[in-house]
Amino acid sequence: MYKFALLGCGRISKNHIEALSTLKEEGKAEFVACCDIVQEKADSVASQIGCTPYYSYSHMLNDGKFDAVSICTPSGLHPDHVIMAAQAGKHSISEKPAGTSLESVDAAIDACDAAQVLYLVIKQNRFNKTIQLLRKALEAGRFGQLYMISSNVFWTRPQEYYDQAKWRGTWEFDGGCLSNQAAHYVDMVQWMGGAVEDVSAFSSTLARRIEAEDTIVVNLKFRSGALGSINVTTLTYPKNLEGSLTILGEKGTVRIGGVAMNKVETWQFADNSPMDKAICEADTNPKSVYGFGHLDYYRHVVDVFDGKVEPLVTGREARKTVEIIEAAYEG
Known part of the structure; x- marks a missing residue:
């Protein structure tokens, strides 16, 4: 224990x-x-x-x-x-x-x-059944050449949310919607797309009284030549709308949507595979945007402690997300 x-x-x-x-x-x-x-x-x-x-x-x-x-x-x-x-x-x-x-x-x-x-x-969304299935398809080479990876995080956080804690929305302790709400999605884009060689962004604080941004659009260029985008806001009316990941490739198109990448909305490949039968079983209906991944993540941690597996997200792996976020803010 x-x-x-x-x-x-x-x-x-x-x-x-x-x-x-x-x-x-x-x-x-x-x-x-x-x-x-x-x-x-x-x-x-x-x-x-x-x-x-x-x-x-x-x-x-x-x-x-x-x-x-x-x-x-x-x-x-x-x-x-x-x-x-x-x-x-x-x-x-x-x-x-x-x-x-x-x-x-x-x-x-x-x-x-x-x-x-x-x-x-903790990157619990990597353990979503939908994301695990997507990763399996990617590693099997079913997409062929990757063309584009896009993620949307269209959530709502009222001013009251930021007012509940003084650190929220500050540059020193929180960052804006990209660093806080979308950190998992930045991780997902780079995990699927691989090494990133260029980042640019436009951001704005449109409606919340905070230091950092409440809306941002980030563009990425991967070392592979593929392009990516991450679109984030906490101003969606009247409630959380979407937390999605879309991959477009030479031989496949997949969109994982729902409020927290919990639903397979599009799954099309040039070839057929036994894994396609698992699509319906992969969908979940989480009560919140946090999803169900924390339990599976801690099971993974126990396996790491037991020496059964190598850790999926170390500090060095998580550093990649911070590097992209920092480049977006600087750009």
Whole structure:
């Protein structure tokens, strides 16, 4: 039974708690500690799952009765919290994005290398059944030459969402809709398309009172010659509309849509394959844009700890997403 500590008891922590509650029932992993600077939040989670609450991250690390820290703090703090865990000899499971700057992410990577601990970043959408099926088709070469990869993230976040926490929408701790809401989609585009050699973007803050952008259009050129685009906004009226990924190739066209890449909307290839029969089984209907991937992600982490598989998303792999986001903001 692997023991985890939860750092940050806010919005996304619920998904982590639900995932490890299932794994605890299976005798594989559990949260034994949680920490939040807001005492009421830490106490609430601790009473819910039966773990020890802390109000100081350093104090929790000093107690050290766990194997890894699940980091659910504001994005700009992720690298510092990874570094502190590494210095305490703990593995890190960081929420997306790995950080808000390449410099800070690289520092976290170096710290984990020096301490010989794992630095893993949560990209739960890679474990969507729809995305797993798409990746299988891509690796089988069914698309032939890739022409275009496009992703749309048309969600809504009212001003009240940003007002709930002072760090939201700030450059230092959050970034805008590309860094926060669309980080998983940036990861998906580069995972499918491969190395990116050029990035350009137009962004604007049209309606929200925040430092960073609420709307952005990003253009990509892949080393393969394929082109890509990522279109993101948090201004969609009146609710979340779409979280999609479309791949156009020489011999295939696939669009994975729904609100969180959870539905196969188009699946056409020049050839037939037994995998085509799995299309209907791949569709899901998640209650939120977070999807169902956290449980499968933690199962993967347990397999990594057991030495059964290599980690799918290390700090270095997650760095690619931060590199694209930083290039988009600079461009």
